[in-house]
Amino acid sequence: MNLGSSYSHSMSWSLAFQAIITCALGFGLNTLSAPFDSAGIAVFGVGVAVYASLRFAPIFSIPLGVIISLPLWLNHGSIVGKECLTLLPIVISFFGYDKSIKQVIKVGAGFWSIVFLPILFLEHSLHDDNNINMLFSGVLVTWVSGVFGLITGHFAYLAIHGLKRHTSSKSERVTLHFLFSYFFSGCFFVASMAVIYLSVSLFQQQQEQQIHSYMAQRVNVLEFQLSNFIRQHQNAITSAAQFLSSDAVEQSFDEAASMSLQVLATNNPEFLTFLIAEKSGDITHAYPSGMLERARQNGVPNVAYRPYFYEVMQSGKTYLSNVFQGRGFGNDPIVALSAPILDKAGIPIGIVEGSLSLKSFAAIDRLSLNGFSMLIEDQKGEVIYASKALGLKPLSKAPVYSCDPQCGIEIENGLQEKTWLRFTETLSFANWRVSYYFDQRLLLILMSGYLLKDLLLLLVLSAFGTFTGYVVAKMVGTPIRRLVHYIAEFDPANKDIVKTPQRALYIKELSSLNDEFTSLESRLRDAFAALKDARKAEQTLNVELGELNQSLESRITEKTEHLEQALKKAEAANVAKTQFLANMSHEIRTPMNGIIGSCELMLDSELPEHVRARAKVISRSASNLLMILDSILDWSKIDSGKMRIDIQSCVLRELLEASCELYRSTALAKGYDVHLQVKENVPAVLNVDTGKLSQILNNLLSNAIKFTREGKVLVSVSYENNRLSISVSDTGIGIPPEKVNLIFEQFEQADTSTTRHFGGTGLGLPITKGLVELLQGELIVQSEVGKGTSFQLVIPASIDDKELCTPAKSSQTSTLALPPGLRVLLAEDNDINAEIVLDMLKAAKVKCIRARNGEEAVNAERKYDFDVILMDCQMPVMDGYAAARAIRRDGRNKDRLIIIALTANVFTEDKNACLAAGMNAHLSKPIRKQVLFDCISSELARI
Numbered sequence: 018m019n020l021g022s023s024y025s026h027s028m029s030w031s032l033a034f035q036a037i038i039t040c041a042l043g044f045g046l047n048t049l050s051a052p053f054d055s056a057g058i059a060v061f062g063v064g065v066a067v068y069a070s071l072r073f074a075p076i077f078s079i080p081l082g083v084i085i086s087l088p089l090w091l092n093h094g095s096i097v098g099k100e101c102l103t104l105l106p107i108v109i110s111f112f113g114y115d116k117s118i119k120q121v122i123k124v125g126a127g128f129w130s131i132v133f134l135p136i137l138f139l140e141h142s143l144h145d146d147n148n149i150n151m152l153f154s155g156v157l158v159t160w161v162s163g164v165f166g167l168i169t170g171h172f173a174y175l176a177i178h179g180l181k182r183h184t185s186s187k188s189e190r191v192t193l194h195f196l197f198s199y200f201f202s203g204c205f206f207v208a209s210m211a212v213i214y215l216s217v218s219l220f221q222q223q224q225e226q227q228i229h230s231y232m233a234q235r236v237n238v239l240e241f242q243l244s245n246f247i248r249q250h251q252n253a254i255t256s257a258a259q260f261l262s263s264d265a266v267e268q269s270f271d272e273a274a275s276m277s278l279q280v281l282a283t284n285n286p287e288f289l290t291f292l293i294a295e296k297s298g299d300i301t302h303a304y305p306s307g308m309l310e311r312a313r314q315n316g317v318p319n320v321a322y323r324p325y326f327y328e329v330m331q332s333g334k335t336y337l338s339n340v341f342q343g344r345g346f347g348n349d350p351i352v353a354l355s356a357p358i359l360d361k362a363g364i365p366i367g368i369v370e371g372s373l374s375l376k377s378f379a380a381i382d383r384l385s386l387n388g389f390s391m392l393i394e395d396q397k398g399e400v401i402y403a404s405k406a407l408g409l410k411p412l413s414k415a416p417v418y419s420c421d422p423q424c425g426i427e428i429e430n431g432l433q434e435k436t437w438l439r440f441t442e443t444l445s446f447a448n449w450r451v452s453y454y455f456d457q458r459l460l461l462i463l464m465s466g467y468l469l470k471d472l473l474l475l476l477v478l479s480a481f482g483t484f485t486g487y488v489v490a491k492m493v494g495t496p497i498r499r500l501v502h503y504i505a506e507f508d509p510a511n512k513d514i515v516k517t518p519q520r521a522l523y524i525k526e527l528s529s530l531n532d533e534f535t536s537l538e539s540r541l542r543d544a545f546a547a548l549k550d551a552r553k554a555e556q557t558l559n560v561e562l563g564e565l566n567q568s569l570e571s572r573i574t575e576k577t578e579h580l581e582q583a584l585k586k587a588e589a590a591n592v593a594k595t596q597f598l599a600n601m602s603h604e605i606r607t608p609m610n611g612i613i614g615s616c617e618l619m620l621d622s623e624l625p626e627h628v629r630a631r632a633k634v635i636s637r638s639a640s641n642l643l644m645i646l647d648s649i650l651d652w653s654k655i656d657s658g659k660m661r662i663d664i665q666s667c668v669l670r671e672l673l674e675a676s677c678e679l680y681r682s683t684a685l686a687k688g689y690d691v692h693l694q695v696k697e698n699v700p701a702v703l704n705v706d707t708g709k710l711s712q713i714l715n716n717l718l719s720n721a722i723k724f725t726r727e728g729k730v731l732v733s734v735s736y737e738n739n740r741l742s743i744s745v746s747d748t749g750i751g752i753p754p755e756k757v758n759l760i761f762e763q764f765e766q767a768d769t770s771t772t773r774h775f776g777g778t779g780l781g782l783p784i785t786k787g788l789v790e791l792l793q794g795e796l797i798v799q800s801e802v803g804k805g806t807s808f809q810l811v812i813p814a815s816i817d818d819k820e821l822c823t824p825a826k827s828s829q830t831s832t833l834a835l836p837p838g839l840r841v842l843l844a845e846d847n848d849i850n851a852e853i854v855l856d857m858l859k860a861a862k863v864k865c866i867r868a869r870n871g872e873e874a875v876n877a878e879r880k881y882d883f884d885v886i887l888m889d890c891q892m893p894v895m896d897g898y899a900a901a902r903a904i905r906r907d908g909r910n911k912d913r914l915i916i917i918a919l920t921a922n923v924f925t926e927d928k929n930a931c932l933a934a935g936m937n938a939h940l941s942k943p944i945r946k947q948v949l950f951d952c953i954s955s956e957l958a959r960i
Contacts, residue, residue, distance in 0.1 A: 032073070036081060039069050043085035052218035054461050055468055056151045057158025058098045059214070060089060060166075063105060067170025070110035071121065072178070078114070082106035097140035098159040101133040105163050106170075118175070122199070125167040134160055150465040157472040165210060168203040197490035198483055205482020206475070213471040221464055228455055232389070232440040236453045239391065240442045242381050243451060247337065247444075250373060251354050253285050255335050258356035258369040261293070271302070277369070278304040287377040289351060293358070294320050295367045296330070320370070325353040330365045333357050339395035340375065340412060350375050350411035352401065375411050378402040388459045396448035407454060415450075445625055608849075613943040618856050621946075661925065662791060666817045667707045669734070669741075670695060676714045677732060684722050684730060691718065691730045699736040702817040709788045710812070716785045717745040717808050725749035728805070741814040746807040752800040760798075835950055836957065839863045842883045844874035844900065845919070846892040850942070854887060854919070857946045871895030875903045882910060885953055888936065890920040890927070898934040905935035915956045919944055 043065030051059040066082040073081065086103040108128045113121040137156045257277045260266065266273035278291045282304050292309075293302040298321025303309040312318050320326045328336045338353040351372040357365035382391045382404055390404035394415035403409035409416075436457040443450050616635050619628075677691045684691045714732075721730045728748025735742045752760065760782050789796045794812030841858055845851040846869050858865045866881070868874035872895040874886065886904070890897035897918065905911050918931040921942040928939040937956050940949065 036069070036073060036077060039065055039072070040081050040084050043069070043081075044088060047085060047088040052214050053221045053468070054457075054464060055158045056095075056155025056461070056465065057160075058089065058092075058095060058102060058162055059158050060102065060162050062086075062088070063102055063162060063166025064169030064173065066106035067109055067125070067166050068173045069170075070106040071114060071170065071174040075110040075114060078110045079107050082110070095137070095140055095155070095159065097136055101129075101137060101159070102163060102166070105129055105133070105166065109167075118171075118199075119195070121171055125171070126164075129160070129163045129167065133163065150469050151462060154465040154469040154472060157469070161210060161472065161475065165207065168206060172200075172203060194487065194490040197493070198486035201486025201489065202479055202483035205485070206479040209475050209478040209482075213475050217464070217468050217471055220467055221460075224460060224463065228438060228460065229440075231386070232438065232453050232455060235385065235389065236440045236442045236451065239381065239451050239453065240444055243378075243393070243444055243449075246377070246381070247354075250285055250287065250371065251335055251337065251356075253281060254354045254369055254371050255356040257281055258358050261367075261369065262357075262359040264361070274302045278302060281371065285371070287374055288371040289374045290372045292320070292370050293367060294326060294370070296365070297321065298326055301367075323353070325355040325370055326368055329355050329357045329368050333359070333363070333365050339397050340399050340401045350401075375402050385453075388456055390454040390456075392452040392454065394450050394452075401449065404454075406456070445628060613945070615853060617946050618853065618860075621860065662706050663708065664704050665707050667703055667705050667710070668701065669699065669703050670701065672707060672711055673714070673732065673734060673743075676711060676718060679715065680718045680722050680730075684725075687722070687725070688727060689725070689729050691722075691732065693732045693734075695734040696736070699734055699741075700816045703736075703741060703814040704817050705741065705812070705814045706792060709792060713785050713788050713810060714743065714745070716782070717810070720782065720808075721745055721747035721749065721806070724806070736814075739813060739815055740811055742809060742811045744807055744809045746805060748805040751802040751804055751806055752798070753802055754800075835861045835863055835953060837862060839885065839953075840881070840883045841865050841953075842868060842874060842877055842881075842886045844868045844871060844886065844892065844897060845889045846870055847889070850889075850919075850944075854944060854949070857944075857949060861950065869893075871897055871900030871903075874900045875908075878904050878908050878910075878914070880909075883914060884957070886914060886916045887919050887949075888916055890918055890922060890931065897936075898930060901931075901934040901936050913960060915953070915960070917952060917956065919949075 043062040045062070046065060047060050047062030049061055053059070062085055066085045069081045069085070070078040072078070083103065085106075086099075089099045089102060105125070105128070109121065109125050112124040112128075116124075134156070137159055138152075257280070260277055261270070261273060274293050278293070281288065281291050290308055291304040292300050294300050298319045300309055300312060300318055300320060303312065309318070325336050325338050335354070335356045338355075340350055340352055351374065353370055353372055355368045355370040358367040358369060360366050378391075378393060378401070382402070385391060385404075390406045392403045392407055392409065392415065393401040395401055398415050398417065400409045400411050400413050400415050402411065438455040438457060438460075439452055441450060441452045612635065673693055673695065677693050681691050718730065718732070725747040726749070730748075731744075731746045733744040733746070786796055789810060789812065792812045794810060797809040797811070798806065799809070800806035835858075839861075841863050843851060843854055843858075843865060845854065845867065851867050855865050855867060866877060866883075868877050870892045871888075874888065875895070877883075878886065888897040888901055892900075895903075897920070901916050901918075904914065904916065908914060915938075916936040918928075918936045918939045919942065920927065920931070920939070931939045938952055940952055
């Protein structure tokens with residue numbers, strides 16, 4: 018009794034411990050967040066509850082299942098779906114505990130698919146009836162969660178406790194066909210579900226990242242657009258006030274005031290009204306006509322109480338108001354812009370005010386993609402403008418969230434009780450805030466379509482798994498049944514040998530069993546039969562060998578033709594690769610021109626330091642991207658053998674000092690300098706390919722500084738026997754000896770972690786080596802880990818006798834200014850690129866006209882006199898090449914007119930095509946302001 022009681026006590030403690038572990042595991046799995054958003058419920062702890070319902074008696078398993086399901090009720094989702102997932106283990110516990118495998122499958126799959134699935138479909142149809150994808154995907158996600166729980170819970174139970182029943186020691190008899198089909202379909206389902214869920218999760222993350230990126234970019238663009246919009250109208254009011262403050266209008270103030278308001282109204286239709294008030298606040302002039310009389314009738318002829326009046330009178334500066342309700346001149350919500358009218362002593366004697374309509378912001382809002390909404394609020398938190406989808410009216414209070422200002426991008430229970438994605442930015446010119454919203458439900462609708470396709474694929478793969486299990490079971494079961502039949506029919510007294518069917522498929526163990534029942538006579542007969550078959554096969558092989566010898570010559574000819582075709586295909590692929598890189602260069606440089614040009618223009622204006630710093634970051638990032646693109650193009654030229662040598666006279670010291678100076682600031686920022694040592698016997702002027710030598714030196718310096726944290730970088734130069742030697746040494750991290758050869762392989766670096774620590778594309782040194790070999794030189798590497806690396810460049814370079822006595826010209830030439838009154842025609846089809854170039858030229862007080870294609874450029878040149886034409890090459894209607902040829906042939910000023918190509922095509926053949934078409938110079942995009950001005954000045958100086 019004592020032993021039995023002790024055993025029973027230990028068993029109860031063991032079961033209790035198993036129950037606690039099971040409950041904790043299932044509860045924890047159900048707390049995991051869903052891998053993606055959907056209208057259904059995606060959970061992973063139902064399988065643990067199913068395992069508990071099979072492992073423990075219902076009196077224990079049902080409470081465990083309820084506890085495991087508690088996290089479901091704390092999350093969002095369908096109430097019916099939560100109820101169904103909670104009830105599934107309970108149903109299995111009632112009807113499947115201590116039952117056969119088939120009974121568990123029938124109960125679980127039957128109740129879940131026949132009873133619960135229609136209920137889920139009905140519940141989702143009531144809530145998601147407006148979107149069929151959300152309806153079906155929501156139902157399927159919840160259904161898949163239940164099936165996943167049933168399969169994993171049942172598999173876990175079978176793996177731990179085998180196929181035995183609780184009530185009997187007899188093993189349950191299960192057919193091999195059923196077992197294979199069930200396990201194959203279950204494994205296919207779980208594996209396919211994991212892959213599909215991962216795919217959907219990654220797709221949703223990608224979509225969210227794209228939306229986040231777009232919203233962040235759009236908020237920055239909105240801040241820029243709104244700043245320009247307000248600043249433009251503020252400048253208009255300020256200009257009118259300055260005009261009325263001048264001595265020229267003192268005698269005819271009334272006439273000048275009326276004219277100023279008329280000009281403001283004509284040029285700035287976004288204003289609703291204008292007024293001019295004197296020092297006391299009385300309105301003296303107003304627009305539109307009759308507004309002043311209406312104000313007097315409404316009893317508001319004086320605006321001294323308005324902030325836009327007394328703030329300006331007190332400070333003497335321009336003023337931008339918060340949003341407010343108009344009175345006296347109309348009831349529209351407006352924003353007031355006002356500026357002071359000053360006397361000779363600079364004291365305010367009145368104001369000029371314009372009431373800006375809030376509807377003006379609708380034009381900016383319409384530029385947003387579908388589903389995105391804009392909200393502008395003033396410093397008091399009142400709505401200035403809101404997209405229609407947000408349901409906010411002007412002057413209403415903007416939403417305030419309890420988490421502000423630490424809110425993340427996702428706002429739950431936001432406007433109209435929806436979940437929104439939000440980005441917020443404060444405008445730099447005023448204490449206004451612009452917010453950009455995106456309805457999370459739109460992303461859910463998008464994901465539902467993608468998810469529905471993947472879930473249908475999951476069902477197809479599960480059916481395929483069931484079919485595969487059936488086929489495998491048949492492949493294994495059929496030979497077993499045949500072998501059993503053969504053994505049953507075997508009679509030792511019968512001299513006739515009964516052979517097993519030839520189509521029977523035996524596994525190793527069954528084959529061994531069959532060998533015990535096969536006689537020696539049978540083996541011999543089989544051996545002789547095999548020998549006979551082998552002889553026949555040998556004869557057949559000899560015949561085939563003769564035929565093969567006869568056809569060998571024709572096959573060789575055929576192979577030769579195939580090789581020639583393969584060579585042609587390879588050449589065609591190389592041409593396609595070159596064309597692809599050219600197109601890629603053009604397509605990337607066009608938007609890059611917009612980014613770099615905009616940054617230059619922003620940096621030329623007065624900006625807050627944090628904005629200037631961000632603009633510099635954008636400019637540097639764009640320049641780095643451009644360097645990567647140039648590296649890829651250079652490698653393509655080298656790889657295809659299209660890189661050409663251009664030997665020119667070069668003032669060597671100027672080239673060396675320019676390269677060192679280019680990287681000196683980067684080195685100084687790390688705490689060391691770039692030193693240059695040139696031996697006395699080095700000639701002043703050499704005949705070399707200046708561009709490629711500069712590129713090689715820049716690559717080596719960039720590499721040295723990148724991998725050197727402290728110490729120094731030394732450039733040593735010597736010359737001997739018509740060979741120039743340049744050594745770039747650093748005290749950086751060094752290169753292991755076994756890795757030295759790898760650094761010259763494309764996209765390779767000495768260590769895989771190098772890219773993560775130091776960046777880079779892995780093309781710099783391969784390009785450098787290619788250029789050195791093109792110049793018929795050599796590149797020698799010496800390195801020691803932890804002490805540094807030395808790259809020695811040796812190339813042939815003859816002395817330029819004509820330039821030996823010529824003093825070196827300074828490379829630091831002064832910037833050439835554009836002559837006043839210069840007339841420029843810009844031919845550019847891209848609006849962003851055109852706007853950037855026009856802003857560059859207008860800042861230099863250049864008269865500019867824009868043409869959108871080559872035909873417009875030709876027509877404009879025939880009508881007007883221009884000094885310079887800036888010509889894009891790829892334009893609709895007529896490209897830049899045809900336009901240049903037409904102007905040179907029939908132009909109004911065809912002989913003296915300067916045509917400069919501004920194009921994203923950077924290959925040498927593109928430059929030659931521009932010059933052949935009659936253009937004077939070629940500038941590649943992105944266009945730098947100083948490079949453009951220097952080119953124009955240089956070409957003008959040649960006339």
